[in-house]
Amino acid sequence: MKPAIITFVAAGADLAQRLAAHTGGVVHRCGIHGDDARALLPRLFAEGTPIIGICAAGILIRLLAPALGDKTEEPPVLAVSQDGSAVVPLLGGHRGANRLARELAEALGGHAALTTASDARFARGLDEPPPGWVLADPADAKPAMMALLIGAKIALEGHAPWLAEAGYPVSSAGAVRVLVTEQVLKVDHGLVYHPRTLVAGVGCARGAAAQEVITLIDAALRQENLSPQALAAIATLEIKADEAALHAAAAHYGVPLRLFSVDELNQERYRLLDPSAVVEDEVGTPSVAEAAALKAGTLAVRKLKSERVTCAIGRAPRPLDPAALGRGPGQLHLVGIGPGDSAFRTAAAVRALDASSDWVGYGLYLDLIADLRVGQQEHRFGLGDEEPRVRLALELAATGRTVALVCSGDAQIYAMAALAYELLDAVGTRALSEAARRVAVETHPGISAFQAASAAAGALIGHDFCCISLSDLLTPRTDIVRRLEGAARADFVTALYNPRSQRRTDLIEVAKELFLAERPGSTPVIVGRNLGRPEQRVTVTTLAEFDPQTIDMLSIVLIGASTSRAFARGDGRTVAFTPRGYERKGPRDAG
Template identity: 80%
Template sequence: MKPAIITFAANGAELAQSVAALTGGIVRRCGFDGENARALLPRLFAEKVPLIGICAAGILIRLLASSLSDKEDEPPVLAVSQDGKSVVPLLGGHHGANRLARQLAEALGGHAALTTASDLKFAIGLDEPPPGWVLSSTADARPAMLALLVGARIALEGHAPWLAEAGYPLSSMGAVKVLVTEQQLKVDRGLVYHPRTLVAGVGCERGVDVEEVIELIDFGLRSENLSPQSLAAIATIDLKADEPALHQAAAHYGVPLRLFTVAELNQERYRLTRPSAIVEAEVGTPSVAEASALKAGALIVPKLKSERVTCAIGHALRSIDPEALGRSPGRLHIVGIGPGEPLSRTASAIRALDASSDWVGYGLYLDLVADLRSGQEEHRFDLGDEEPRARHALELAGQGKTVSLVCSGDAQIYAMAALVYELLDVTGERALSDAARRVGVASHPGISAFQAASAAAGALIGHDFCCISLSDLLTPRLDIVRRLEGAAKADFVTALYNPRSQRRTDLIEAAKTLFLAHRPGDTPVIIGRSLGRPEEKVRVTTLAAFDPSEVDMRTIVLIGASTSKAFTRGDGKTVAFTPRGYEKKAASAATGEADEQ
């Protein structure tokens, strides 16, 4: 996970950007004009986000003190002095903090203030092996490390070159036994590391239960006394990219799901032990399970079959990098970034943007989140290219990438989410590729313009409301007018999106006339422009005084209900709100006749 670079002062901003560039992290500014550190840091810590503070160590200690519990489950936390000369790992030393401190100190020309005894002597802790190896039992690491610190040596059986590279003394007569094996074994007075050398190839029927998938994989592993910790991936045909049971099984084992095309699986047809003519007739290749497993190297467990699942296990001579094995199922995040200001972004949106390799969106929207960018590739589109934008995002995800489709406000409201699902459903000439139709999709809501405008000027949407777009590019004008009439008659607070363009000037005029026919002239109206941006302007007027000519496409208009009210506060600001009826509830309570809400 990418670290959060925390800065509290302007004179730490430049170093924070340098640290972000070195680590791929995201700068999060705290303080009077930034985020609330007392809320932000404990939340990020609980989410296991690595934290690098450009600040005194004591600041991080005080902010995180109440969050500390199990040291085995804490992310790296480091403090970096504002001159970059001192890098202090505070927490998670053996979870990457010490290693990260060394890297930062070397890059910044500073000093890594390591206090963990083992890390002062060895470059890698025994309980934090590099990718590709898993320590069977972390409890065994401490006694082994204590022995090494007082002069013992390691007797290594198996392939783990990183031990010598980290400075550990090796000897065939060593007192600390280290065994590297896929087998479920234990050693006395030593450690067992499981190399990630196994791939479980899986085929299944649609809608199979995940329990059946896991049971068959477990049976295959037990048949050869193999450890689940040696699994590097679960692999299957790309037609199963959207099969929930396979995703759930991969999550169960803590490994990625990797996909192969029919052509790629057919490359293994002459090494199969149990090909199936039925499978070939159905999907175009005589094997899914065995062919997927063979991508690791050689079969160690030939095809097994349960009622609805097949499984085979392949074995590689060296640890497998899953990223080099087939492709990912791909995922599209539909991200609402709110009105534009950083403080209005949700944590969910930030995490999705951080996790993505590619960002797709209208250029202005991508500019609004530029401070979060840490190496993602941008795909910029013009304002009117909504379908090409959504299609491009889906097809990128279909290539196995994790993609964020960036939308202003909330992507569900007059934005791209509905178009994404329309494209997933459409057939014929507009149809997506099969791979794009199978990608995972997640929506991340954002603060919409009508919420931001109401909040900036009071609470006009405190009771029933509706939203209507006045853009007639996609909706017939007669339908828009009919909806305006319905909202006016029904006495909804009404938010008008896209109120006026250079071409279309009369619909906002018609809206005012319609609402004046059903509302008093002193009905509050909120006009919000460039919400969440430096040029933001929000003011309250009345329906009678509202001038439609002053609005444009960067403006939202909220027309109150007949019950809405406005008043001027002591600071001279006029605010508007719509009562929900609490005065009636209070009166009922006073007479002992409280109603249910």
């Protein structure tokens, strides 16, 4: 996860940008008194976000002290002096803080003040091996490290060159035994590391249960006493990209799901021990599980079968990089970024944008999240190119990339989420590729314009409401008028999206007339323009005084119900709200 870089004074701005460029982190500028940080830092800490504060260490300690808990779960927290000369890891030393401190100190030309005894002497802790190795029992690290700090040496059995590279003394006569093995073993006075060299090749019938997949993988590993911690990936045929059981199994073992095409699996046909003519007739290759396992190198466990699942285990000579094994399942994030201001973004939306390799969207929307971009490839489209933009996002995800389809407001409200599902369901000339139809789709709701407008001017949507778009590009005008009539008669608070364009100017006039016929002229109306942006303007007027000529496509109009009310606050600002009827509840019911 990319770190949050916290500054409290303007003097730290330049250093913050240097740290952001080096780490890909997001800069948060807090007030000099730290009022913003009192809420921000505990939230970031709870979410597991690494924190780099350009400030005195004591500031971070005071702000985070109430949030401290299990040190094994805490993210890295570092304090950096304003001149960059000192980098102090405060928390999460063995969760990357010490290593990050070294990297930052080298980049800034400063000094990493490491107080963890092991990290002051060695480049990495025994309990933080590099990618490709897993410490079987983290509890074994502390006594081993204590022995090494008083002069003991490591007797290494197996391949773990990173130990010597980190500065650990390695000797055939060492007293601390370190065993690197795929098998489930325990050593006295030492450590066991599992190299991630194993691949579970899996085939399954459509709709197989996740537990059946997991049970068969466990059985295959037990057959040769292999540790699940040595798994690098689960691999299968690409048409299984959307098989829920395989995704669940990958999550169970904490490894990625990797996919191969029929042609790629067919490359292994002459090495197969258990080919199947039935499987070849069905999917075009004589093996799924065994062929996928062989992509690791050699076969460690021959194919096993259960009622609806097959599994084989492959072995590589060295730890595998799963990203180099086939391709990943496609992932499409439908992201609502809110009205525009970064304060309106949800944490889920930010995480999805951060995790994506590609951003697809209308150019203005991509500009609104430019502060979050760290190397993502942008795919910009014009305002009217909705279907090409969604189609590209789905087909791009089908290649194994993680794609964010960026929408303003909420992706489900007059935005691209519905079109994405429409294309996933399309047949004939509009049909997507087979791979695109199988991508995983996740929606991250955002704050929509009607919510932002209501919040900026009170609580007009405090009771039943509806939303109607006045755009007749995709909806017949007669349908729009019928919906306006229904909303007016039903006494809904009504949000009008796309109220006016250069071509279409009269529907908003029609809307005003229809609502005036059903509710008083004193009914509150909220007009919001450029919501969530520096030019934001929100006004409260009445239905009678509302002037449709003053709005455009950057506006949203909220018409209150007959029960809605408006009043002036002490600061002179007029606010509007819609009561739910609490005044009708008796004192006993009000609790």
